[in-house]
Amino acid sequence: MKQFKILSVCLLALPFFSCSDVKTDDGLETKVEELLARMTLQEKIGQMNQLSPGNADEVAALVKEGKVGSILNITDPEQVNKIQDIAVKESRLGIPILMSRDVIHGYKTIFPIPLGQAATFNPQVAEDGARIAAVEASADGIRWTFAPMIDISRDARWGRMAESCGEDPYLSAVMGVAMVRGFQGKSLCDPTSVAACAKHFVGYGAAEAGKDYNSTFIPERVLRNIYLPPFEAVAKAGCATFMTSFNDNDGIPSTGNDFILRTVLRDEWKYDGMVVTDWASATEMITHGFCSNRKDAAQRAVNAGVDMEMVSGSFMEHLEELVSEGKVSEATIDNAVRNILRLKFRLGLFNNPYVQTDQSVKYAEAHLAKAKEAAEQSAILLKNDNETLPFTGKVRTIAVVGPMADAPHDQLGTWCFDGEKEHTQTPLRALREMYGDRVQVIYEPGVAYSRDKRTSGIAAAVAAARRADAVVAFVGEEAILSGEAHSLADLNLRGAQPELITALAATGKPLVTVVMAGRPLTIGRQVEESSSVIYMFHPGTMGGPAIADLLFGKVVPSGKTPVTFPKMTGQIPIYYAHHHTGRAPSGHETLIDDIPLEAGQTSLGCTSFYMDAGFDPLFPFGYGLSYTTFVYNKLTLSATDLKADGTLTASVDVTNIGKRAGTEVVQLYVRDKVGSVTRPVKELKGFRRITLQPGETQTVSFTLPMSELAYWTRRMRKEVEPGEFTLWLGTNSDEGPSADFEITK
Numbered sequence: 109m110k111q112f113k114i115l116s117v118c119l120l121a122l123p124f125f126s127c128s129d130v131k132t133d134d135g136l137e138t139k140v141e142e143l144l145a146r147m148t149l150q151e152k153i154g155q156m157n158q159l160s161p162g163n164a165d166e167v168a169a170l171v172k173e174g175k176v177g178s179i180l181n182i183t184d185p186e187q188v189n190k191i192q193d194i195a196v197k198e199s200r201l202g203i204p205i206l207m208s209r210d211v212i213h214g215y216k217t218i219f220p221i222p223l224g225q226a227a228t229f230n231p232q233v234a235e236d237g238a239r240i241a242a243v244e245a246s247a248d249g250i251r252w253t254f255a256p257m258i259d260i261s262r263d264a265r266w267g268r269m270a271e272s273c274g275e276d277p278y279l280s281a282v283m284g285v286a287m288v289r290g291f292q293g294k295s296l297c298d299p300t301s302v303a304a305c306a307k308h309f310v311g312y313g314a315a316e317a318g319k320d321y322n323s324t325f326i327p328e329r330v331l332r333n334i335y336l337p338p339f340e341a342v343a344k345a346g347c348a349t350f351m352t353s354f355n356d357n358d359g360i361p362s363t364g365n366d367f368i369l370r371t372v373l374r375d376e377w378k379y380d381g382m383v384v385t386d387w388a389s390a391t392e393m394i395t396h397g398f399c400s401n402r403k404d405a406a407q408r409a410v411n412a413g414v415d416m417e418m419v420s421g422s423f424m425e426h427l428e429e430l431v432s433e434g435k436v437s438e439a440t441i442d443n444a445v446r447n448i449l450r451l452k453f454r455l456g457l458f459n460n461p462y463v464q465t466d467q468s469v470k471y472a473e474a475h476l477a478k479a480k481e482a483a484e485q486s487a488i489l490l491k492n493d494n495e496t497l498p499f500t501g502k503v504r505t506i507a508v509v510g511p512m513a514d515a516p517h518d519q520l521g522t523w524c525f526d527g528e529k530e531h532t533q534t535p536l537r538a539l540r541e542m543y544g545d546r547v548q549v550i551y552e553p554g555v556a557y558s559r560d561k562r563t564s565g566i567a568a569a570v571a572a573a574r575r576a577d578a579v580v581a582f583v584g585e586e587a588i589l590s591g592e593a594h595s596l597a598d599l600n601l602r603g604a605q606p607e608l609i610t611a612l613a614a615t616g617k618p619l620v621t622v623v624m625a626g627r628p629l630t631i632g633r634q635v636e637e638s639s640s641v642i643y644m645f646h647p648g649t650m651g652g653p654a655i656a657d658l659l660f661g662k663v664v665p666s667g668k669t670p671v672t673f674p675k676m677t678g679q680i681p682i683y684y685a686h687h688h689t690g691r692a693p694s695g696h697e698t699l700i701d702d703i704p705l706e707a708g709q710t711s712l713g714c715t716s717f718y719m720d721a722g723f724d725p726l727f728p729f730g731y732g733l734s735y736t737t738f739v740y741n742k743l744t745l746s747a748t749d750l751k752a753d754g755t756l757t758a759s760v761d762v763t764n765i766g767k768r769a770g771t772e773v774v775q776l777y778v779r780d781k782v783g784s785v786t787r788p789v790k791e792l793k794g795f796r797r798i799t800l801q802p803g804e805t806q807t808v809s810f811t812l813p814m815s816e817l818a819y820w821t822r823r824m825r826k827e828v829e830p831g832e833f834t835l836w837l838g839t840n841s842d843e844g845p846s847a848d849f850e851i852t853k
């Protein structure tokens with residue numbers, strides 16, 4: 109593989125560089141202590157400072173004086189080397205700088221947004237994506253990224269859902285760990301390794317009303333059962349750093365929250381990595397009304413357990429004084445600096461701080477191939493009436509319509525600083541290039557961009573549809589409509605897109621709607637109007653070739669929804685693992701139009717539902733069809749009576765009863781029927797991707813240690829409670845055979 113070749117060339121060129129002495133942590137603490145002992149208080153505080161570079165001379169001067177530990181967002185390898193040269197040769201102690209940047213779902217080769225990666229239910233996709241991002245980013249000197257983002261996201265109004273792995277703690281943990289593995293590689297000191305950063309610690313995704321930065325109100329038990337598990341998983345997997353979140357939870361901003369930063373992270377999880385604030389989140393505690401001034405902010409952040417301050421500079425201004433006043437102990441500073449130095453040693457920066465990989469890795473063919481595979485697996489088939497897809501030989505002409513058909517910038521998605529639209533392959537281009545010899549492609553966008561309200565182009569799109577055998581409408585959201593600070597109160601398709609779909613549907617031609625978006629949109633009407641619907645969370649550089657092969661059946665869809673799709677925004681927050689209310693769902697929904705005029709006071713079946721939306725979402729969590737059909741039979745359990753330390757094997761026969769090979773994500777859910785506190789109706793505990801030939805049956809077995817059923821109980825301890833459980837093995841969170849078992853004392 110290309111990256112290994114490049115690495116070996118570098119190793120030959122740099123005979124004094126060796127990763128081996130930092131491969132294990134042997135001797136690491138001694139090195140940290142020796143260096144720490146030589147540092148002045150000012151130099152220690154300098155290490156705790158992360159700079160957003162301004163004037164180059166000023167940066168150079170600060171580096172020389174040992175006043176900088178890390179710098180954000182320099183992507184010119186020459187500049188990186190110049191700064192490292194100053195740090196290593198001209199600062200008193202020669203401590204290298206940690207170069208950082210947001211490399212979230214790719215550096216140059218852009219993978220699907222993390223929500224799309226989560227839709228693959230394939231950790232290998234996430235690992236490959238992160239590895240490739242690390243190889244490309246490290247070629248420009250970046251050795252620390254601010255990913256994975258593993259905030260549990262149950263509110264699609266929140267624009268940052270795009271960056272997350274969705275609503276489920278288990279899926280987020282599995283994908284987050286895979287991303288950490290990919291970014292950090294086999295050893296952090298490999299020059300292509302990039303330190304990962306688990307963010308945002310913690311609860312940020314529960315922003316009230318889905319408004320970014322908003323307050324959260326997560327009780328400790330929910331924090332521990334839902335929001336913390338992905339973070340614990342990545343901490344245990346060696347994620348090098350953590351980032352504090354912007355939100356205040358129950359009145360305490362994370363950056364000043366010693367319960368999460370010390371009690372949980374350090375004392376309970378024994379984490380020895382580094383903690384950085386989010387962008388100015390230390391001084392944002394003043395705006396929150398939690399700190400009175402910058403000095404107070406620095407004091408509270410450091411005492412709470414922050415090691416490095418991102419950009420706001422209050423540590424540099426006030427820590428020396430705070431130490432002299434005894435408000436922050438030098439021991440606290442020492443611990444923070446230990447965490448920073450430990451990371452720099454682990455990254456091998458003291459051995460070689462310079463950029464070591466070559467530029468040709470960017471957009472390497474192997475990277476593009478992996479990005480295409482990721483986009484393919486991220487595509488979710490939501491509907492496919494009359495086997496409209498895949499297109500057969502009967503389809504000779506297709507009308508390609510819609511604002512996302514040829515939107516190279518927008519299909520890259522949010523948090524994409526470095527991917528270039530010039531390298532993006534759009535659906536239009538791919539259909540022409542890959543299938544142009546098989547079908548005639550008529551392109552008529554109808555609507556220019558997703559927010560475009562003009563309906564004047566729709567007639568031409570309809571005329572194109574009339575000339576074609578089938579229509580493919582690419583709709584959705586521009587990249588800028590999701591991501592940080594881009595929350596929405598209305599999740600319907602924007603602009604004139606709904607009118608476009610309605611007009612296309614009226615032609616009677618088979619209508620395939622492909623949605624590219626940063627979140628689940630409320631597309632109920634478009635689903636009804638379309639023959640087929642494929643949902644792609646912004647698919648990245650290779651989204652075009654991926655969808656082309658999906659439409660023509662070279663690839664069969666296998667993605668599953670990583671979040672519940674609401675019918676209406678008013679159903680939010682909506683997620684499958686909700687608790688049971690005291691009212692069981694009744695089989696009958698009395699919807700608003702069924703209620704007689706002047707009906708007497710009635711409690712409509714006494715259930716917890718919306719009169720205008722019913723019980724159900726548009727699509728449940730874990731949902732996604734294939735071009736073939738999978739049938740589940742013969743669920744068997746190895747035992748029905750287990751002890752808390754026992755292990756259960758659950759198996760099911762999955763048969764492909766269709767005519768094509770296909771890949772299915774078999775999902776395992778469990779319900780703890782009675783607990784010392786009420787429990788979710790279902791929780792994902794495992795999943796597996798399997799590929800079956802037509803007619804093939806596979807017995808899929810899962811091993812489930814009962815310890816996996818532990819949760820934070822009434823006494824606020826993580827324990828397995830004896831009692832009855834139900835287990836499902838199915839194709840999504842709503843379907844599949846079930847069986848009961850019991851844990852006895």
Ligand code: NOJ
Nearest residue numbers: 210254307308386387592
């Ligand atoms: C603010 C964002 O919340 C965070 O996710 C990001 O890593 C930092 N800015 C740095 O750009």
